[in-house]
Amino acid sequence: MEDKNTNGRRNFLDKGLKAGILGAVAAGALKSLNACGNTKNEETIEVMSTDGTLMRVPADMVEEVPGLKDDNYKVREGYPNRKFVMVVDLARCKNAKKCISSCNKAHFVTGENAWLKVYKMQDSPETPPYWQPTLCMHCDKPPCVKVCPVDATFKRRDGLVLIDNDRCIGCRFCMAACPYSTRVFNWEEPAQGETTEISLHLEHMSHSPDYAGLPSQMGTVDKCDFCPHMIDNNELPHCVTACPNGVFYFGDAYEDTVTNGEETFRLKELLKEKAGYRLMEDFGTEPSVYYLPPADRLVEFEEGLENYTPYQSVEKPE
Known part of the structure; x- marks a missing residue:
């Protein structure tokens, strides 16, 4: 059952958001198909039209979506006509820390250098x-980008703010400029961390700001990157798929659609209905991460897991 749910949540562009995010099928065509009906033995899938209507259509009528990258893709430019956003539902978070462990494993992060942290709050x-849960806000007006003297941290047109470890000189100006304190500094090589031993056999890979193929380099800055290597494969970020309570929703603001892999919503309607907000809006950074207040909680508040392991060893990739 766990594998089945994980696969369904990862293939978010191939299933629930085909029409909503990619516009693969026109709304009028979908309504016509829905009106015609389907035979009982014909496989169908649920899609969302551009007006937000959910309906079932024959599976063979929906074109398979390939990877997003094409020959014109450039890592520092990102994808045109996209604006990736995340919504965090505080009413669902019980500090299970699955998001942290999954992110740490995928990005070779150890201990206190976790890119995603969960804080106990009380107003x-x-x-x-x-x-x-607190992560990089991927601001539309990121102060970290303005202060970087070597253009190591940059903002893409699809909203992602990334770091080029090969260019980073470790001055930490970006850390001082970030009002959310979501950046970390690599004081040592990951394999020398105090909490664990990492087994890596990745000599055939090279560093890239949009791919978690190698551990970050000592003397450089790190942060959440919204998992662009997962987006490239039409999959959700690791924290979204790992969360057992559906806390994180990810999607495209231009298509006004977000999903946690099991539920899909119109972004504007969700924020309006749940009184969504962004952290420190007065700073003018215009974050791409929205929060839903902890009202009508789905889980009881309890202290987090004391036996949490901040890192799991990484096996040799296929």
Whole structure:
């Protein structure tokens, strides 16, 4: 059952968002297909039209979506006509920390250098505490980009803010400029970390700002990257698929669609209905991460797992 759910959540562009994000099937065509009906033995899938209508259509009528990259793709430019965003539902978070361990494993991160952290929050002594996952906000107006003297950190046209480890000189100006304190510094090589021993056989791979193929280099800055290597394969970021409670929603603001792999929503409607907000909006950074307040909680608040292991060894890739 776990494998089945994971596969369904990862193939988010191939299934639930084919029409919503990619516009693969026109709304009128979908309505016509829906009206015609299907035979009982014909395989169908659920798609979302451009007006937000969910319906089932014959599987063979939906074109398979290849990888997003083409010959004109450039890592520092990203994808045209896209704006990747994330929504975090605080009412669902119980600090299971599966998001952290999955992210750490995928990006060769150790210990306190985790790109995603979950903080215990309490707005006042009279209000109950809640858990708040915190990651890079991928701001539309990122102060970290402005202060970098070597153009190592940059913002793409699809909204992702990335770091080129090969260009980074470790000055940490970006860390000082980030109001969210989501960046970390690699004081040592990952294999020399105090918490674990890493087994790596990746000599055939090379560093790239949009691919988690190698551990980051000592003396450079790191942060959440929204898993562009997963987006390239039409899959959700690791934190989204790993969360057992569906806390994280990921999608495209231009298509007004976000999903956690099991549920799909219109972004504007979700934010309006749940009173969504962004952290420190007064700073003018215009974050791409939205939060839904911890109201009508789906899980009880409890302290996090004490036996959490911050890193798992990485096997040799196929």
